[in-house]
Amino acid sequence: MNTKAIIIGGIAFALAISIYASHRPTAARLTHQASIKPENRIAPDFELKTLDGRTVKLSDFRGKAVVLNFWATYCGPCRVEMPWLKDLYQQYHSQGLEIVGVSMDDDGEQQRVADFVHEMKVNYTILLGNHAVGDAYAGVRFLPQTFFIDRDGRTSSFAIGMKSKSEFETVIKDLLATAR
Amino acid sequence: MKGLLIIAAIALGAFTFSQLTNHESCAAQQSQMSEQKQGESPFTCDTMAFSPEIRKRHFDVLGPMLVSMRKAVRELPNGYEFEFPNDEKSYQLLTEWVFQESQCCPFFDLDVRLEREHGSLVMRATGREGTKAFIQTDAARWIQPVK
Numbered sequence: 001m002n003t004k005a006i007i008i009g010g011i012a013f014a015l016a017i018s019i020y021a022s023h024r025p026t027a028a029r030l031t032h033q034a035s036i037k038p039e040n041r042i043a044p045d046f047e048l049k050t051l052d053g054r055t056v057k058l059s060d061f062r063g064k065a066v067v068l069n070f071w072a073t074y075c076g077p078c079r080v081e082m083p084w085l086k087d088l089y090q091q092y093h094s095q096g097l098e099i100v101g102v103s104m105d106d107d108g109e110q111q112r113v114a115d116f117v118h119e120m121k122v123n124y125t126i127l128l129g130n131h132a133v134g135d136a137y138a139g140v141r142f143l144p145q146t147f148f149i150d151r152d153g154r155t156s157s158f159a160i161g162m163k164s165k166s167e168f169e170t171v172i173k174d175l176l177a178t179a180r
Numbered sequence: 181m182k183g184l185l186i187i188a189a190i191a192l193g194a195f196t197f198s199q200l201t202n203h204e205s206c207a208a209q210q211s212q213m214s215e216q217k218q219g220e221s222p223f224t225c226d227t228m229a230f231s232p233e234i235r236k237r238h239f240d241v242l243g244p245m246l247v248s249m250r251k252a253v254r255e256l257p258n259g260y261e262f263e264f265p266n267d268e269k270s271y272q273l274l275t276e277w278v279f280q281e282s283q284c285c286p287f288f289d290l291d292v293r294l295e296r297e298h299g300s301l302v303m304r305a306t307g308r309e310g311t312k313a314f315i316q317t318d319a320a321r322w323i324q325p326v327k
Binding site: 072074075076077078079080104106107140141142143144145160161162 | 221222223224225226227228232235239285314317318319
């Protein structure tokens with residue numbers, strides 16, 4: 001009886017492992033999809049001006065899921081992402097999403113940024129960035145660069161370069177799902 | 181006999197498990213190698229590529245000037261081809277723009293061609309998957325038909 005049970009159990013174990021091996025995602029698949037890199041650190045706080053001169057701190061958004069997107073008017077990939085960010089903001093803002101676009105345009109380009117934001121009808125917060133804020137986020141040499149910040153103010157992941165709307169949406173849904 | 185069956189079942193399970201572990205390890209390595217091999221930069225702008233002055237010239241002067249100088253636009257499977265007048269000024273402006281663009285946006289393949297028998301001056305902007313869609317979205321004025 002015992003021997004029979006061990007044999008059946010052993011075969012079942014072998015079969016279960018085989019099925020698991022053939023169906024679980026391989027490391028290669030996951031690595032290939034992981035264009036948004038995981039991270040886990042407190043997002044450095046900053047204080048920047050909006051286009052109409054108000055001062056906004058990142059910590060003002062504590063308790064919300066924040067997509068912090070560094071961009072510039074001259075950056076083509078940044079411009080491509082903007083309509084997607086607008087749509088996602090409209091769709092998820094009521095659930096606690098904030099999108100903060102930090103313009104890294106050169107000094108003295110405030111009017112250009114304002115004109116661009118107006119023309120694009122950007123519906124989320126736009127702030128005028130500076131080198132100090134860029135440095136706090138590892139330099140932000142390449143644009144766009146996006147940090148996904150959870151409701152506790154921790155950067156849960158980041159992305160360098162243009163991402164698709166669906167990639168953004170997946171991370172946003174995860175962020176919004178975090179308890180508060 | 182029973183003992184043999186037990187050993188066989190355990191061995192089968194262990195073998196399958198080791199294959200799984202080995203497969204994952206190989207797959208991860210292959211993935212890393214593939215990433216290194218491709219060496220593809222993401223769709224980004226390098227903010228350090230230009231000084232503010234050159235950035236202004238590239239985006240506010242050279243780009244609009246070249247758009248207005250286009251003689252023809254041709255769609256390619258992986259990008260676009262633009263035809264310009266074959267003269268020294270066009271060539272200088274175009275090569276200046278092309279070099280700068282390659283510094284800022286390294287994901288482009290950019291070719292400048294002077295066709296034989298004093299033919300056209302042609303610039304081709306192509307690249308890996310997504311490049312053509314990127315041009316269509318971000319550089320709509322470049323690909324508008326020439327009147």
